[in-house]
């Protein structure tokens with residue numbers, strides 16, 4: 380039996396580039412995880428559907444612009460509708476302190492990583508929180 | 512444990528996804544699950560898609576899926592990418608090209624890493640195909656990069672295999688690996704919007720002339736572009752023709768039989784291999800024989816006879 384942590388890395392929303400998401404994706408791969416990379420401009424529906432089909436442990440959202448306060452709740456809602464609340468949702472990007480607090484307290488995001496968080500920290504967090 | 516098989520048969524996506532995970536992980540319950548799935552398999556048409564990196568396999572799978580969905584058929588996709596031999600991780604990016612089908616409930620897409628499991632890749636893929644087959648997919652597209660032997664092995668289990676090539680730059684007929692040429696049922700020259708298409712078509716036809724294959728199916732050479740969609744309807748039509756051909760002239764059952772023989776052979780070989788390895792390792796039940804050979808009290812042939820005699824009764828049954 381050889382279990383591997385599977386992570387979906389997505390870049391929702393309409394804005395710009397996915398450089399950050401790609402760096403994270405590669406970093407997680409180098410830490411031995413299977414990373415399903417879905418690219419730019421994902422709708423919450425696409426993110427959740429892909430996460431279900433790929434049976435991932437974690438959804439990692441790369442956030443650049445301000446839509447996160449609606450995005451995270453929407454994704455959680457869709458996960459619930461599909462009986463998939465066991466999939467953890469985390470995010471990274473520029474999110475103000477008070478909104479991080481609100482998202483975590485609301486249970487919309489398990490963890491949020493601010494820019495500059497070392498990759499090892501993210502890897503470590505995932506390894507600790509996914510029951511293998 | 513929740514009953515994944517029952518839920519799968521009633522069309523539950525999460526169960527399909529979870530079953531594939533259990534298979535990939537080689538979970539203890541894998542065999543029992545496959546045992547229950549098996550009666551519900553054998554219906555789907557399995558189409559292998561292989562070719563060099565960047566040939567446009569995923570784009571082609573995406574375009575084909577659109578074409579197949581026009582007929583209301585349910586599509587399963589398995590996209591295999593290499594696992595890094597250093598970290599054991601994998602970056603699975605084929606979905607990027609298939610985004611428009613993500614939320615279509617008639618399409619199920621799954622990415623798999625090769626995981627470097629010795630010869631197990633073909634088996635894991637084969638078993639994942641069974642899951643999607645039982646899930647009710649009419650057509651299952653399996654994408655692999657055509658480089659390694661185990662990727663080639665996967666293609667031996669497809670009903671129809673597409674080999675994707677590109678004009679111009681890389682794909683000269685001389686550089687294409689022999690193994691890949693032999694498994695092609697249909698040659699697809701993708702990126703036909705680029706220069707050099709006619710030459711590549713000519714080269715492949717010439718190659719087919721100089722080494723014709725057994726049987727009455729001569730692999731057609733088709734041209735496609737996923738940019739403007741040209742050739743995609745023809746490609747799907749040709750896949751269906753190939754399918755009818757193998758269905759109708761009685762070769763299908765022969766082909767299926769051969770494939771089952773191959774699968775069973777591989778399963779037996781893996782088990783026997785494991786038995787031998789474990790038996791001869793330190794502490795294994797056959798290990799004392801090594802001492803005997805070392806002391807020249809026995810020769811390796813006689814030792815092999817002994818081991819076979821001892822193990823042939825009921826010892827081969829644990830996977």
Ligand SMILES: Nc1nc2c(ncn2[C@@H]2O[C@H](COP(=O)(O)OP(=O)(O)OP(=O)(O)O)[C@@H](O)[C@H]2O)c(=O)[nH]1
Nearest residue numbers: 563564565566567568569570608701702736737738
């Ligand atoms: N010009 C042209 N480019 C194409 C065509 N089809 C695909 N491409 C491009 O070729 C590149 C690779 O396409 P993919 O579909 O990812 O190719 P692939 O064979 O699946 O690649 P790997 O899975 O990485 O081996 C992308 O940049 C596509 O946009 C085509 O018909 N014409």
Ligand SMILES: [Mg+2]
Nearest residue numbers: 568569605654
């Ligand atoms: Mg691909």
